Amino acid sequence: MKHLLKNINFRIALFLVILPLFLPEDLLPVLCLGAIYSIAALGMSLLLGYAGQISLGHAAFIGIGAYTTAILTTQFNWPVLAAFVASIVVSSVIAYIIGKPILRTKGFFLALATLGFGEIFFVFMSRTDPVIGGLVGIGGIPYFSIAGYEFSSYVQMLYLYCAILLGLVIYSQNIVNSRTGRAFRAISTDELAASTMGIDIAKYKLRIFVLSAAYAGIAGSLLATYLSMTQPYGFRVDLSIFIVLAVIVGGMGSLWGVVVATVVLTWLKDDQLSQYQEYSALIYGIILLLILIFVPQGLGSLGQRSFQWVKDRIQKARA
Amino acid sequence: MSGIFIIQFVVVGISMGAVYALIALGFTTIFRASNIVNFAQGEFVMLGGLLTNFFLLTCGFAYPLSAVLAIMGVVLVGIGLQVLVIHPIRQAGVLIMIMGTLGASMVISNIPVPISYLPKLGYLRDPFVLPPITTAIESVAIAGARISTQRLWAIVASLVILGVLYYFSNYTRTGKAMESSATDPLAAQLVGIRVERMVQYSFAISAAVGAIGGILITPIFNMAFNSGALLGLKGFVAAVLGGWGKISGAVLGGFVLGVVESLCVGLIPEYGSRYQQMWAFIILIAILYFRPKGILGSDAVE
Numbered sequence: 001m002k003h004l005l006k007n008i009n010f011r012i013a014l015f016l017v018i019l020p021l022f023l024p025e026d027l028l029p030v031l032c033l034g035a036i037y038s039i040a041a042l043g044m045s046l047l048l049g050y051a052g053q054i055s056l057g058h059a060a061f062i063g064i065g066a067y068t069t070a071i072l073t074t075q076f077n078w079p080v081l082a083a084f085v086a087s088i089v090v091s092s093v094i095a096y097i098i099g100k101p102i103l104r105t106k107g108f109f110l111a112l113a114t115l116g117f118g119e120i121f122f123v124f125m126s127r128t129d130p131v132i133g134g135l136v137g138i139g140g141i142p143y144f145s146i147a148g149y150e151f152s153s154y155v156q157m158l159y160l161y162c163a164i165l166l167g168l169v170i171y172s173q174n175i176v177n178s179r180t181g182r183a184f185r186a187i188s189t190d191e192l193a194a195s196t197m198g199i200d201i202a203k204y205k206l207r208i209f210v211l212s213a214a215y216a217g218i219a220g221s222l223l224a225t226y227l228s229m230t231q232p233y234g235f236r237v238d239l240s241i242f243i244v245l246a247v248i249v250g251g252m253g254s255l256w257g258v259v260v261a262t263v264v265l266t267w268l269k270d271d272q273l274s275q276y277q278e279y280s281a282l283i284y285g286i287i288l289l290l291i292l293i294f295v296p297q298g299l300g301s302l303g304q305r306s307f308q309w310v311k312d313r314i315q316k317a318r319a
Numbered sequence: 320m321s322g323i324f325i326i327q328f329v330v331v332g333i334s335m336g337a338v339y340a341l342i343a344l345g346f347t348t349i350f351r352a353s354n355i356v357n358f359a360q361g362e363f364v365m366l367g368g369l370l371t372n373f374f375l376l377t378c379g380f381a382y383p384l385s386a387v388l389a390i391m392g393v394v395l396v397g398i399g400l401q402v403l404v405i406h407p408i409r410q411a412g413v414l415i416m417i418m419g420t421l422g423a424s425m426v427i428s429n430i431p432v433p434i435s436y437l438p439k440l441g442y443l444r445d446p447f448v449l450p451p452i453t454t455a456i457e458s459v460a461i462a463g464a465r466i467s468t469q470r471l472w473a474i475v476a477s478l479v480i481l482g483v484l485y486y487f488s489n490y491t492r493t494g495k496a497m498e499s500s501a502t503d504p505l506a507a508q509l510v511g512i513r514v515e516r517m518v519q520y521s522f523a524i525s526a527a528v529g530a531i532g533g534i535l536i537t538p539i540f541n542m543a544f545n546s547g548a549l550l551g552l553k554g555f556v557a558a559v560l561g562g563w564g565k566i567s568g569a570v571l572g573g574f575v576l577g578v579v580e581s582l583c584v585g586l587i588p589e590y591g592s593r594y595q596q597m598w599a600f601i602i603l604i605a606i607l608y609f610r611p612k613g614i615l616g617s618d619a620v621e
Binding site for chain 2: 048054056098100101102104105107108109111112113115116117119120123124127237238241244245248278279281282284285286288289292293296
């Protein structure tokens with residue numbers, strides 16, 4: 001028991017169990033969304049923070065997950081859980097197919113290729129009317145349910161999302177500390193050195209890309225059941241940029257940091273900025289630029305830097 | 320489908336390609352001077368059209384004056400972008416640079432929104448078209464297909480700018496200095512080149528080229544304050560398609576992308592025009608798969 005209490009994941013789990021009971025009602029929707037986006041951001045954190053590969057097309061994988069769940073539940077009457085699993089499979093398979101050609105590129109070109117993929121997804125979804133519903137999208141998606149138990153209230157949904165999130169964080173931590181994780185870090189530090197050590201770079205890159213797309217698929221499937229509808233505009237470049245921004249703010253190598261950053265940014269964007277309506281994109285863009293200019297290492301570095309600043313001041317005062 | 324139709328689509332493609340070529344040239348100019356890819360390039364194009372429209376409608380200036388003022392305005396935005404955003408994050412790595420230019424793109428494209436709430440400026444929020452440059456002759460016939468003179472203007476202008484940029488970067492001191500400040504900034508600095516200034520020049524030139532593209536395209540293309548991003552991405556695709564980092568590659572890639580896109584739209588029954596905005600990116604994925612170096616071959620893409 002003592003050992004368990006020292007475990008950071010256990011403490012956070014305990015916190016997550018108690019937290020929803022004390023929260024004001026009107027914060028719950030934002031936290032639900034934040035938890036869902038956190039799942040996608042976790043995948044991005046593995047791809048970006050550990051493997052050093054950029055993707056600006058992850059909104060499309062979230063969208064693929066959401067649309068798979070939407071189509072299977074509303075038009076083929078699949079149970080939600082089965083559709084959830086199918087969403088993960090479909091987004092992984094598409095990531096595998098698309099990853100092969102585009103992961104041969106790096107940096108700016110990988111960013112362009114993934115942006116292009118996102119745009120292909122958006123145009124296809126918004127211009128295809130049969131089954132997909134074009135710009136209107138698909139509505140009437142049932143709540144998430146397991147063996148007849150339906151998650152229909154915000155508190156229930158938040159518990160569900162937090163449970164999945166916690167599981168995925170632990171799974172990600174295991175990956176990071178495994179042979180695969182060390183290979184990723186080697187690739188992001190020096191590809192050439194990694195390949196001379198016998199790491200099959202192309203294989204590992206594809207693997208992490210598919211894994212992060214699977215996370216996005218999970219997030220998408222949950223998002224579809226949470227909103228009970230899907231629309232192409234929900235899965236555009238701005239969502240991809242948002243996910244990458246969350247990873248930057250949370251700190252590249254910190255999984256829990258990314259979760260916190262995603263929740264805070266979701267609150268900022270969907271709760272605070274949305275009241276400015278037409279101006280929200282402008283304000284959001286300015287905030288994004290300020291973050292990149294002043295804290296490109298993530299907010300975690302801010303504490304360390306201010307500590308260093310105070311220390312320097314004290315030393316100067318003494319000298 | 321008859322031959323005339325195909326010729327029609329090819330010429331429409333060439334004129335659209337001319338604008339893609341100008342956007343691609345903007346990407347190439349900045350990259351050759353600084354190794355930076357500016358994802359906000361499309362906003363220069365949008366602003367070129369938008370500012371010309373503003374000077375025409377609100378200030379009531381003549382067309383040539385409006386165009387010149389618009390180009391100057393966009394050049395200022397380009398330099399501002401370099402000073403306010405690019406310079407502070409230049410050391411932070413590729414990811415931050417990509418996000419920074421994307422963020423700048425978001426900010427620039429949304430600046431017209433609050434401005435449009437000033438009295439009599441509400442039109443800034445709406446899609447717009449500019450009047451054509453020449454109104455005397457509306458269109459000419461080429462091999463039986465009718466082509467509007469505006470499209471010919473776009474083609475001629477992009478070829479002229481190609482020539483000017485080619486001469487500038489290969490035969491002038493400043494052009495060579497710009498190139499060397501990307502190849503080896505430290506060495507360039509040691510021989511007395513002001514690297515930072517060169518990067519600013521490249522942003523200014525690239526903004527001007529983008530603005531000209533915007534002025535040329537707006538009479539034949541429904542422009543709006545948010546159409547810059549997509550145009551910019553297509554210009555980037557064109558630059559990769561032709562051979563990244565090469566001036567000739569940017570222009571060739573622009574024309575090839577324009578023609579192939581136009582033929583996809585025109586010749587694929589039903590789906591061609593339905594998925595109009597998708598073809599450029601399918602071409603991109605294909606080129607990255609089969610020939611990432613582009614048509615003319617580039618040594619910058621890995």
